[in-house]
Structure formats: C-alpha cells, structure tokens
Amino acid sequence: MIELRKITGDNIDDVIALEVGEDQKDLIATNNLRSFADAHMLNTDGIPATPFGIYAEGVAIGFLMYIYDTLDHESFESEVFYGKKSYFIWHIMIDKSYQGKGYGKLAFEKMLMNIDTMPDGEAEYVTLFYRTGNIKAKTLYASCGFVDTGIIQDHSMLAIKDL
Ligand SMILES: CC(C)(COP(=O)(O)OP(=O)(O)OC[C@H]1O[C@@H](n2cnc3c(N)ncnc32)[C@H](O)[C@@H]1OP(=O)(O)O)[C@@H](O)C(=O)NCCC(=O)NCCS
Numbered sequence: 001m002i003e004l005r006k007i008t009g010d011n012i013d014d015v016i017a018l019e020v021g022e023d024q025k026d027l028i029a030t031n032n033l034r035s036f037a038d039a040h041m042l043n044t045d046g047i048p049a050t051p052f053g054i055y056a057e058g059v060a061i062g063f064l065m066y067i068y069d070t071l072d073h074e075s076f077e078s079e080v081f082y083g084k085k086s087y088f089i090w091h092i093m094i095d096k097s098y099q100g101k102g103y104g105k106l107a108f109e110k111m112l113m114n115i116d117t118m119p120d121g122e123a124e125y126v127t128l129f130y131r132t133g134n135i136k137a138k139t140l141y142a143s144c145g146f147v148d149t150g151i152i153q154d155h156s157m158l159a160i161k162d163l
Contacts, residue, residue, distance in 0.1 A: 002106040004052040004064070004114065007036065014060040015053040018095040027134045028093060029154075032063040035091040042067055048120035054094065054107040061103055062094040064111055068120035071127065075151065081125055081160065087115045089128035105140055112144060116163070123163055129156040 007015055016033045030038070039049035047069055054062035066087050076082045089111075094104045115126055128146065130137040132155055146159040 001057060002103060002110060003055040004107065004110055005055050007051050007053050011053055011060060012036070015063050018060060018063060018093065020093050021096040021099075024096070027131045027137070028091065029156075030091050032091075032093070035063065035065050038090065039065055039067075049090070050119070052111070054103065056098065056103050061098040062092070062107060064092040064107060065090040066111065066115065066126075068123065071125070075153065079149070079151075081127075084125060085121065085123040086125040086127045086160075087120075087123050087163070089126065105143070108140060108144060112161075118163075125163055126161045127158060129153065129158055131155055132157050 005011065016036070018032060020028060036051055039051045042049040047067055049065060049067045051063065051065040053060050054064060066089050069086060069088055071079075071081050071084050071086050092104070092108065092111075094107070112126065115123075126146075128141065130141060132138075132152065138157075138159075141159050144161070146161045149158045149160055151158040
C-alpha cells in the first residue's frame with residue numbers, strides 16, 4: 001500500500017536519507033533536504049507548499065512536494081494559462097532501490113487525487129517541469145494526462161494538466 005505522509009520530526013531523517021541514482025542527479029534540480037527547506041521558506045512567504053514522504057508498506061521510499069501558486073512568469077505572458085492559479089509539482093523522487101516497481105506512478109496518482117480536492121484553494125491547472133531527456137518522467141506524466149506546452153527553460157519542459 002502506498003501512503004503520502006506528512007513530514008515530521010519523527011520521519012524527516014528517513015526522508016532526507018532517500019536518494020536517486022548517481023546518473024539521475026542531473027534530472028532533478030533539487031534534493032529532499034533542499035526541497036523541505038524551500039517548503040518552509042515558501043510557506044513563510046505565504047505560498048502554500050506541501051511536502052510529503054512517500055511510504056510503501058510503512059517504509060519511506062520517496063518524497064514529493066507541490067505548491068499552490070499563480071502562473072505569472074513573464075515567459076508565460078502570451079499563454080492562455082498566464083495569471084491563472086496552478087498546483088505546481090516542485091519535486092518527486094523514488095529512492096534508487098525502490099524505482100521501477102510501480103510506486104512512483106501510484107504515489108503520483110495519489111498526489112493528483114489530493115490536489116483534486118483543491119486543499120490550498122481553487123486552481124485551473126496542475127503544472128510541472130521535467131528535463132527533456134527524462135523519458136521515464138515524461139512517460140509517467142503523459143500517462144497521467146499531462147501535455148507538453150513546448151515551453152522549455154533550462155533544458156526542462158513545462159507540462160500542464162487541466163483540473
Ligand atoms: C521518475 C520516478 C519518480 C518514477 O518512479 P518509479 O517508481 O521509478 O516509476 P514506476 O515504476 O511507478 O513507473 C511509472 C511510469 O514511468 C514510466 N516508466 C518507467 N520506466 C520507464 C522506462 N524505462 N522508460 C520509459 N518509461 C518508463 C511508465 O510510464 C511507468 O508507468 P507504467 O508502468 O504504467 O507504464 C523515479 O524513477 C525517480 O525518482 N527518478 C529519479 C528522479 C526523477 O527523475 N524525478 C522526476 C523529476 S521531473
């Protein structure tokens with residue numbers, strides 16, 4: 001069974017210890033500790049950020065985080081979604097020793113179900129960036145209804161899904 005658990009003083013060490021493979025570090029712009037620190041800063045600045053530990057059969061196997069924000073980056077100005085609210089997936093990872101077993105997809109789907117309840121406020125979209133060379137992530141996101149926007153920043157594609 002896959003669960004998304006709040007990160008607390010009891011499990012933060014387990015979640016921080018999780019790692020992607022050495023050859024995957026370039027695919028993610030962050031790590032779990034940094035993301036957790038970002039969540040704290042964003043929440044302090046009034047941007048709701050939700051980090052979760054991903055658990056399989058009670059064992060910490062991954063991390064994910066989304067934020068609730070406005071799509072107001074200047075490079076989106078001519079897009080239909082400019083200025084609209086979105087849940088933005090900040091980070092998702094499954095520890096290298098637990099990848100390829102279906103856990104990432106189950107956790108991602110669970111997160112989308114959580115976002116469907118609009119926990120931080122109404123939004124029209126879910127958005128994320130993935131490295132254009134990250135075929136596994138691209139396939140996963142496409143299978144969950146994300147569509148490439150064609151907007152590429154720092155070798156990463158912005159993909160979007162209607163809520
Ligand atoms: C991407 C990641 C979260 C996926 O988690 P996972 O547990 O390894 O993936 P799953 O076993 O659940 O597979 C999920 C989907 O990925 C895709 N996938 C998996 N392996 C793949 C491969 N070798 N090639 C292409 N697609 C693949 C498939 O769509 C698969 O779904 P399906 O089995 O229904 O077809 C995980 O591999 C990871 O942490 N990678 C490193 C960090 C990273 O890239 N994070 C995303 C940044 S945008």
